[in-house]
Amino acid sequence: EAGVTQSPTHLIKTSGHQATLRCSPISGHTSVYWYQQALGLGLQFLLWYDEGEERNRGNFPPRFSGRQFPNYSSELNVNALELEDSALYLCASSSYRGRTEAFFGQGTRLTVV
Amino acid sequence: KQEVTQIPAALSVPEGENLVLNCSFTDSAIYNLQWFRQDPGKGLTSLLLIQSSQREQTSGRLNASLDKSSGRSTLYIAASQPGDSATYLCAVKEGGQNFVFGPGTRLSVLP
Numbered sequence: 001e002a003g004v005t006q007s008p009t010h011l012i013k014t015s016g017h018q019a020t021l022r023c024s025p026i027s028g029h030t031s032v033y034w035y036q037q038a039l040g041l042g043l044q045f046l047l048w049y050d051e052g053e054e055r056n057r058g059n060f061p062p063r064f065s066g067r068q069f070p071n072y073s074s075e076l077n078v079n080a081l082e083l084e085d086s087a088l089y090l091c092a093s094s095s096y097r098g099r100t101e102a103f104f105g106q107g108t109r110l111t112v113v
Numbered sequence: 114k115q116e117v118t119q120i121p122a123a124l125s126v127p128e129g130e131n132l133v134l135n136c137s138f139t140d141s142a143i144y145n146l147q148w149f150r151q152d153p154g155k156g157l158t159s160l161l162l163i164q165s166s167q168r169e170q171t172s173g174r175l176n177a178s179l180d181k182s183s184g185r186s187t188l189y190i191a192a193s194q195p196g197d198s199a200t201y202l203c204a205v206k207e208g209g210q211n212f213v214f215g216p217g218t219r220l221s222v223l224p
Binding site for chain 2: 004006033035042043045048055056058088090092099100101102103104105106107109
């Protein structure tokens, strides 16, 4: 069974531009979580989607947004990129509103230049 | 607001030692607690999930316990190996909330 997949693996963008990161959850999982991990720092919660709806949002500016599609895959969009947005972006999925084991993808390394 | 802490921040042990990693959380109203490992620059690998009604879980050389009333969990690693070197993270899940992660314990197992 395929795990959580994220694409692309690496992304290099210019400051002020937009980035789109994608996540495909494990089959049968309806919840998708997004986290940011800047170099040497802990995981900071970005967004949680469950069954197509945004359930919770972390303390990030509105230029961080996302959505969940009917097949439960998800997209994270970062507008007006800043150098400080350079980080590893991790996606996780779980079933039943997060009450079961969560599994993470390998992440997307975003570099803003 | 839930806060999760982990002690120690870093640990270096010789191969073969048994070791304990600690995780504390401030609000005991949790659904579950999950332990992960993260290798440098990689995603997180799930190790063990403990539901709020459980006291412990075991997988191979790993054993995790949960004391919800005191807000503590421990991860016991038996007969450590160099391949166990990684950062270990605990995360708690509350109802209607996201996972809250601790800062992690960086483990080095020396051959």
